[in-house]
Amino acid sequence: MPESIHPSTIPPDGAAAIASNGAPAIAPAALPDSRENLLYVDERAPLTAREAMRLLLKSWPFVARHRRLVAIKCALTFFSLTFFLMTPWPLKIVIDNVIDGHPLTGIPAAILTPIVGNDRALMLAAVALFLLAALVLIGMVGDNSGGLNTDVNSGGLDQASMTANDANTGDSLWNGLFGYLEARVTIDLTQRMNQSLRTAIYERFIRSPLALYADQKIGDAVFRVMYDTAAIGPAFYAGVLSPLASILMFAMALLVLSAQFSNQPVIVVIAILFLPVVALGAGVWGRILRSQSQAMRESGSNVMAAFEERIAQVQLIKVFGQEARETAAVDRASWASYRSTFRMIAILFALFIALMPLVGGLLAYVIYYFFMQVIAGRMTLGDVVLLLSYGMMLINPMAVLGSTWAILQLQVAGLRRVHTVLDRLGEPAAIGDAGELERRIDLLEFRGVAIGYGATTVLTDVSMSLRAGQMAALAGPSGCGKTTLIYSIPRFLEPQGGAILFDGRDSRAIAPDVLRRRVAFVFQSEALFSRSIADNIRYGNPEASDAEIREAAAMAGCAEFIEQLPERYATILGRRGARLSVGQKQRIAIARALLMRPEIMVLDEPTAPLDSSSESNLIETLRALSRDRIVLIVAHRPGTLAMCDRVFFVHDGTVAASGTHLELERANAAYRAYIARTASEIHL
Structure with missing residues (x-):
């Protein structure tokens, strides 16, 4: 009998040894004894910041393959920021120049004086025409746009219900024609990213060794395919697009403020202070958010597995008259999922409470300072409206940048469960040649x-x-x-x-x-x-x-x-x-x-x-x-x-x-x- 081929014959460098019959002696990939070893044991370890960053980088290829839509979405988002710069000006012009009769100065003077001169009626007409055009194009009235999104009331607070919106996100900073165009691009991009990841993980399950399904809960596999994959969209929007847009928005608003109010640096200083305040809270609470997000997804997976197994065995349940018992078991699993979500809400509320005194103190000082400037006659009421609006344009980007890491923790747990499958499952490919068979097997x-x-x-x-x-x-x-x-x-x-x-x-x-x-x-x-x-x-x-x-x-x-x-x-x-x-x-x-x-x-x-x-x-x-x-x-x-x-x-x-x-x-x-x-x- 020819010499047996055994995994111990594989050289340390991974090259296949050659048996006496000329076939490569290939060590099979070890299949752990149970689902605990195969999928879940690594997921029980706490998610570190380093691991979270690694998961985000590993997820990028599923975004990059849709680079055309990504580029369009980024262009639409960045272009929409220019409209934000214009939103505070109509109200300032109406207050200072139309009602109070102050002459136009600064940026408005450069744009409107050649058109309307100092005629207040024409100024009001110009503002009205601008607001009408903005209403049609971007749904904007005053300084607050009506953002468009496809979120719906999902009917529950469990992870599966909340994920429905993540998997179908289509949003824009605006409404109107421009907003609907961007929302359509967004939902297309979201679906394509989600579909890419969903198909990849589904294929891994389909191609997994049969030994996996002796222990794998089918409901857990369905949850990973249907719900955990939805984390890819929010991870891109919150982790890449939103920070980039925030940086651009801060730079643009700062440029306008410098041109119009070069003698009022306090708003810039206060806005910059928001970054360390919010970032400190995000850093302190990041690990808690990651752990609780993991618990939410695991409990949601348990609900799916409980439903799947009992529906599959409905005949057995009826034969033994265990309907009440099994209904109670599913009810307990479902309530456990809701409790995980409530704990996450409590954590977010605690974070909000911890940051509010600092954030509120900064805002209170800004408002006090500006109105003291109005009382002293160094600023107009329209200037206060404009500065407060631009202040929010500076503060919001700092808050977004500071909270980005915390927000990403909610998605990292889902990406971890996805990449566990992508990393650990799948059948071994042929080793040694192309793996084809040239003739019939005899x-x-x-x-x-x-x-x-x-x-x-x-x-x-x-x-x-x-x-x-x-x-x-x-x-x-x-x-x-x-x-x-x-x-x-x-x-x-x-x-x-x-x-x-x-x-x-x-x-x-x-x-x-x-x-x-x-x-x-x-x-x-x-x-x-x-x-x-x-x-x-x-x-x-x-x-x-x-x-x-x-x-x-x-x-x-x-x-x-x-x-x-x-x-x-x-x-x-x-x-x-x-x-x-x-x-x-x-x-x-x-x-x-x-x-x-x-x-x-x-x-x-x-x-x-x-x-x-x-x-x-x-x-x-x-x-x-x-x-x-x-x-x-x-x-x-x-x-x-x-x-x-x-x-x-x-x-x-x-x-x-x-x-x-x-x-x-x-x-x-x-x-x-x-x-x-x-x-x-x-x-x-």
């Missing part, structure tokens, strides 16, 4: 294979070979590892030691997608989609014609009952094929496998739901198929085993013996005992 060999789940080894030293033209069977007691063994053929599981060879090539040197196009599976518990029968049969070969579908159905023995249905192949099946019997679902699953025209067919207990006549017909069909392909059946029934060319007996953690059914009955006592026990169970 020989499948197991050489000293050890196989299992993570650190748990189920089978060791498995050696057997299967050839095209041969129908083989795997037999053995329940739980002995037969399903584990067949899952290793299409790389659902990776060998822990030894090698699985296809015409002499190590399976780990063949891309999983390439390999699975050559291997068809019929699972023991077969599930169907809630689509038409034709769609279910065509699933593995979408281009198959109707004639090919009917041919596969006839070969699988399901054409007769399909033709008796009112809509025949167009019949829509219920959830998981609930409208069909177990035997009918199995036949459709076999037809689906046959339509792939595979080179290897693996069937896990295909005859279990069939009567003896149907079993014989199916075995004859499989025997005909095995003339030019490899057919491997997992079986218990002695009649099925007797009709196979070779039987591999799985016992005591390995393939203990092989031969025909009669040969094993004569020569192997453990096999005789197994057959006797199986026969008695079948006839009970």
Whole structure:
């Protein structure tokens, strides 16, 4: 026997060793024993500032791939800032120049004097025309724009409800035509960023090793795909666009103030003081916000998992009369999610209370100072209105910059749960070459294979070979590892030691997608989609014609009952094929496998739901198929085993013996005992 390939043969630098058969000895990626190790153990550690920054940088590619929309959104946002600079001026002109009769000075004089001179009626008309145009274009009246957004009342305070707006954000600083244009661009960008991340994480779950789903809560996976991915939009808007716009706004407002009120520096000083005040609060509370945001998302995930599991098991719940108990369990999970949100609100309120004395003190001083200037005759009332408006234009950017880090903490927890999946899940690619297969598979060999789940080894030293033209069977007691063994053929599981060879090539040197196009599976518990029968049969070969579908159905023995249905192949099946019997679902699953025209067919207990006549017909069909392909059946029934060319007996953690059914009955006592026990169970 050739030397076994084992992960210990991999050199320290990661290069693949070469086994005696010329195939690369590739160490499989270790699969942890449980979901705690696979996804969640890293998430239990506190989120540090360094980790938060790393997550934000890792998320940038999902934004950058939509650079055209990003550029348009940035341009619209920055352009809209120029309108903010104009919003305080109409009120100042009306107060000082129209009502009080002061002559125009500074910037307004440079713009309006050539047009209206000192005529107050014309000044008022010019202001009115400006406000009318602004109302149509940007919905602006006075110094306060009516910002446009697509937020809706989501109906709850749990994480899932609150995330609905994050996933569909479309907003603008303005209303009117300009605002609707920007909102449309924003919602398009939000959807595209979210869709990119959502598709990426969904693909990772779909391509994950089957071992993951032995422990992974489906509801948690759905929550990560649907809700955690929505963090990408707010992270970009709050973490990149808003700070950049704030810096630009501060610079523009400062420039205007310097031109109009060069002798009043106090407003600039007060505005700059807002940055350290707000930043101090954000820095102190940042870790608390990150931790609570993580707790909110975990509790929201638990609610989704609780709903999913109980709906999936509704039949069992009804049979045992546990509706009240399970409703109470979901209710507890839902209230836990709400409590997490309430705690977050309390934290934000505490932060607000802590900062208000400092912020309020600064604002009070500004107002007091300006009105003292009016009383002293050094400023007009219109100047106060203008300065206070521009003061807010300076203060708001400082507040935004100071709070950016705190706001990002609410999204970082979601990005962490997304990147955990992107970093940790996914199947290994082929190593050593392009991973293609140039010709049909005629020989499948197991050489000293050890196989299992993570650190748990189920089978060791498995050696057997299967050839095209041969129908083989795997037999053995329940739980002995037969399903584990067949899952290793299409790389659902990776060998822990030894090698699985296809015409002499190590399976780990063949891309999983390439390999699975050559291997068809019929699972023991077969599930169907809630689509038409034709769609279910065509699933593995979408281009198959109707004639090919009917041919596969006839070969699988399901054409007769399909033709008796009112809509025949167009019949829509219920959830998981609930409208069909177990035997009918199995036949459709076999037809689906046959339509792939595979080179290897693996069937896990295909005859279990069939009567003896149907079993014989199916075995004859499989025997005909095995003339030019490899057919491997997992079986218990002695009649099925007797009709196979070779039987591999799985016992005591390995393939203990092989031969025909009669040969094993004569020569192997453990096999005789197994057959006797199986026969008695079948006839009970």
